[in-house]
Amino acid sequence: MNRTSSTPLTDLAAQIATEAADLADALSTAEDVQWERPPSRQPNSSEEGRRPMGHHTDPTGDTATHEGRLALRQVITQAKHLLPHIRVIVAQLRTHTTDAITRWGSSQS
Secondary structure, eight states, X not given: OOOOOOOHHHHHHHHHXXXXXXXXXXXXXXXXXXXXXXXXXXXXXXXXXXXXXXXXXXXXXXXXXXXXXXXXXXXXXXXXHHHHHHHHHHHHHHHHHHHHXXXXXXXXX
């Protein structure tokens, strides 16, 4: 049943598969680092060793409220919500397609 011809529809399905593989890689990285402290900005040579006067550091609070980390958490939460639905849609489409091909083939007697 495997065909080697390319059509706009099969090209689109292949692009979706590629995007899904790339997404899996990106989500793997995102899940690995989501709770870690984001990389800090490296001070330039004139700032090195100096801290602003009266500045209180709160590494835990800074990590917890870091905008980039919060955005990463939001994307992971969104993926956890959407991906199961997307998987069901793709599986249903595949099943309907293969069932239709089987019905088509059985009518060719």
